[in-house]
Amino acid sequence: MNMSIRNHWDTESVTYDSFVVKGFSIKKEREAWQTLFLDALKSKNLRLLDVGCGPGIVSMQLADLGYSMTAVDFSEKMLAAAVKNAADNNLKIDFHHGDAENLPFEDEFFEGVVSDYMLWTVPHPEKVISEWFRVLKPGCRIAYVDGNWVSDPKMTRLKVCLSNLGVFLDSPSRCFHGKCEVSADLQTLWSVNASRPADDIKMMEKAGFTDICVRHNIQDSVLHGIRHLAYGSTNDHFMITAVKPHTS
Template identity: 30%
Template sequence: MTETHGKNYNLRDEIKAYWSARAEKFDLSPGHEIFSEDERKAWQALIEKHLGKGDGRPALDLASGTAVVSHMMDDAGFKVTGLDWSETMLALARSKARQRGRDITFRMADAENTMEPDEAYDVIVTRHLVWTLVDPVACFAEWMRVLKPGGKLLIVDGDFVNVGFAERLVKRLAAWAERIGLIKAEILHAPAELAGKHQEILSQVHFSGGARADDVAALLRQAGFASVIIDHDLKTIHRAQAKHLSFFKATARGLQHRYAICASKPG
């Protein structure tokens, strides 16, 4: 906790402030917004593979950000509610929904304490949220509470901390090529001054050592989830994203420990 903010300013407040600062340029980054029909179809295939057709079923998009996932769930036929803790993100999400004529509800709430009714949703979906959780055991119990019996949770996340030899090599080659002028410097979609804040937050969250799929799955089972499936087959999504990334960045992304996890609330 940063002392200059006073005793009432905690880690969750820091996370909220960090993502609010990232909001303006969030949709400029491949991997956040969808930049091609190929990627959209790949995401839709992943959603249908694990969650089936929407058919008007209520779905909760946690840490919905600018509503990229909310719109994909809406496309799949779900009745979507998006929760986010950043007013800035929510303002962008609501604007996007109005522009596209989408009937999606957005509310400000903490993904770790949703304040949603018991057994209200058939589906919960999250993307790149789990690595930020302060208390995943309590959080997963909260998600279990708001799911209907037989409801499903879909997590899309990754370990962005542990860097393997191949990924380190690719990043070193990229830095060398940039240094000698073979390639242009990457455009930073996150303000450079936030890099230190990102590391400060990361050092305090539960998965500070990296959110490995097996560890996340184990905690889901501990919370009572059943039929926990780890899916590493995200190649179609990554290939579509790669068309909008530099060669080195696309290669590094393909080497990362990224995954989807689907789990069910016992019926």
């Protein structure tokens, strides 16, 4: 994976970590995310892989429900934060340093794959999706969250200003570093010019996934109050779920 991506997330690790740690500590928000992923995965007690785990928020949410979690990230600073967060919450998660485009796991090893706000940052999303397919057991499910960060029609000047105010009220230090925005070193990413989630669906189909479903505006059910104003009022946060079919 491009080193500029790792450098970007290494730089963002402190402010992003504080954002997700706060989210995990808010019971209503944590339980809303857990319900969302439970509905998407359909089953409990699965061996799951979290790709692009960042500070570990999704892995922690799912480990808290009893899932067996393995997590991987390209940023060593994000991984260090994730290890600390898991330990602070007494959650057992198997963390690995690795590239989402070349996952360090065997074929058909996991009973589910999850990912959270990661695919937009990778240089070659089709490779990542192909890797998801490879490590997933047949009949099992992928559930990932992302957003349309560039061309969403909700990104009016007024809403962006109100959102920035919400970021400041929720986390003043994060306000000065931005939210999930496209920084200068990421301008060449595929997601800048993509039609999302339409392009995601095409890549998922090409990789071999079936039963592909999209749930739009999930932020309306998981974020509340100031945090919804800050992080959920200007973009469509969507979840895509799909199944790796059994071979005939």
